[in-house]
Amino acid sequence: MDNTQPQLNPTQPAAVPVATPAPVAPQTPVQPQSVVPPIPSQPVPTQTVTTQPSTLSMIENLATRPIMITITLPTNAYFLSGIRDFTLGLIKNMTEFSEQWAFRFQSVVDELCNNAIEYGSTPGQDIKITFISVPHQSIEIHIEDTGTGKNKVTAADLTRMLEEKRKPNYEFKGLRGRGLAKIVAEWSDELVFEDTEKGGIRVKIKKMLNDPKVQQDMAKYLESPNHLVLS
Amino acid sequence: MTQVNITIEDIPVTGQGIVAKLVKFQGQLDESNVDEKSKLIYQIIEQNPQNLYLLFDFEELEYMNSKSIGYLTDWYGKITQGNGKLAIAKTRSNILDILQVVGLTQLISCYPTLDEAKFALLRANSTTAPAEPTVSVSPVSPAVSPSSAPVQSSVTETPAPVAPSIAQTAGNEPPTIQQIKLE
Numbered sequence: 288m289d290n291t292q293p294q295l296n297p298t299q300p301a302a303v304p305v306a307t308p309a310p311v312a313p314q315t316p317v318q319p320q321s322v323v324p325p326i327p328s329q330p331v332p333t334q335t336v337t338t339q340p341s342t343l344s345m346i347e348n349l350a351t352r353p354i355m356i357t358i359t360l361p362t363n364a365y366f367l368s369g370i371r372d373f374t375l376g377l378i379k380n381m382t383e384f385s386e387q388w389a390f391r392f393q394s395v396v397d398e399l400c401n402n403a404i405e406y407g408s409t410p411g412q413d414i415k416i417t418f419i420s421v422p423h424q425s426i427e428i429h430i431e432d433t434g435t436g437k438n439k440v441t442a443a444d445l446t447r448m449l450e451e452k453r454k455p456n457y458e459f460k461g462l463r464g465r466g467l468a469k470i471v472a473e474w475s476d477e478l479v480f481e482d483t484e485k486g487g488i489r490v491k492i493k494k495m496l497n498d499p500k501v502q503q504d505m506a507k508y509l510e511s512p513n514h515l516v517l518s
Numbered sequence: 519m520t521q522v523n524i525t526i527e528d529i530p531v532t533g534q535g536i537v538a539k540l541v542k543f544q545g546q547l548d549e550s551n552v553d554e555k556s557k558l559i560y561q562i563i564e565q566n567p568q569n570l571y572l573l574f575d576f577e578e579l580e581y582m583n584s585k586s587i588g589y590l591t592d593w594y595g596k597i598t599q600g601n602g603k604l605a606i607a608k609t610r611s612n613i614l615d616i617l618q619v620v621g622l623t624q625l626i627s628c629y630p631t632l633d634e635a636k637f638a639l640l641r642a643n644s645t646t647a648p649a650e651p652t653v654s655v656s657p658v659s660p661a662v663s664p665s666s667a668p669v670q671s672s673v674t675e676t677p678a679p680v681a682p683s684i685a686q687t688a689g690n691e692p693p694t695i696q697q698i699k700l701e
Contacts, residue, residue: 364549368520371548371581390612397583401549462588469620470584 354381357417362408364401370416371397382420383496391474392428392494398466399430399490406440407432407488427493434487442480442488449478519550524558529573531640538571538640540632546581556589563596570602573635577608587620594626607635 360366374396378389396416403414412433419427451457452468459465472478475492483489522545529538539562547555563570594604606628609617617623629635
């Protein structure tokens, strides 16, 4: 993962608490014949300093904050090669998933977008793709269609269909139907179908970084002679 | 349309009645081109309904979607019905990953080199051949940059697409949720 850190502001001082000085009792001068009344002692105002968040905590905050990127795409399979390239680059450069997983998410996004375009929307409309990367934790990908496709289905329909196809004895016949059950489901930890307010479907997948399979792949990735750890 | 190029050449064989062809794929097979490009393979199968031996060279195949997997399965079925054979060679690791996750490697043998694939494919028909070739799967590492191989036959031009809009949004949760926990 490329943790591009914001630059430290060299002019910003670290917050330092200021001690409150103790009040000093006024000294009574030696009086000549005339008596000068002593100046009444004034309380010394307490100086308060508002502490600012340290620069280091700001950097840590940025490094752990989830990153969300949303892309709106016309319903045309023509654009999917660009989305695949974008997905590959994003996963490889902005997350800690390995190259193998970057290619897998490339397939996942392609399959979900295909379904959204083919079944979920009509030509001339848009689908929406959202990537949410939580550093050191997970990646989520949401694909949303408009619900204007030829055969309207609900989230419940899709759930039933997927559960049917995930059965061990299910036989895939024909050219289609493998994408969701065989590719998307296999390469996700969570798969959620939601009905949107506009009548479309939103498919959400999530993959955890701490999944044993991911960790195993990462270990192989780190063992690669091309992977240098610089300290 | 995403660019993909398919070239076909004959493999010389000594066996009678056997037609063997090397089919080389370059580029990406996806929803935009797979229906059109699959016709080339169906043509070969129709022209040679019996004893057709096809060897697919996937070295420069960068991507294939689930529909192309469906076509591959259909080709395998038609070829084997006519006493033919189908094998794949020099698959990139990401392509092999896809073939494995859909279970196609249990159906179609994948070989790391063309020579091994040819040997296994053609030897399988000889009377002294062993029952099944051993599957040796050592994928070719995928190149990150797009293939720069020269185009040898039909070229599919890819005009520049309109750039999609990118915006950061805070998504709101919809009311109805169907959730599946995957093990």
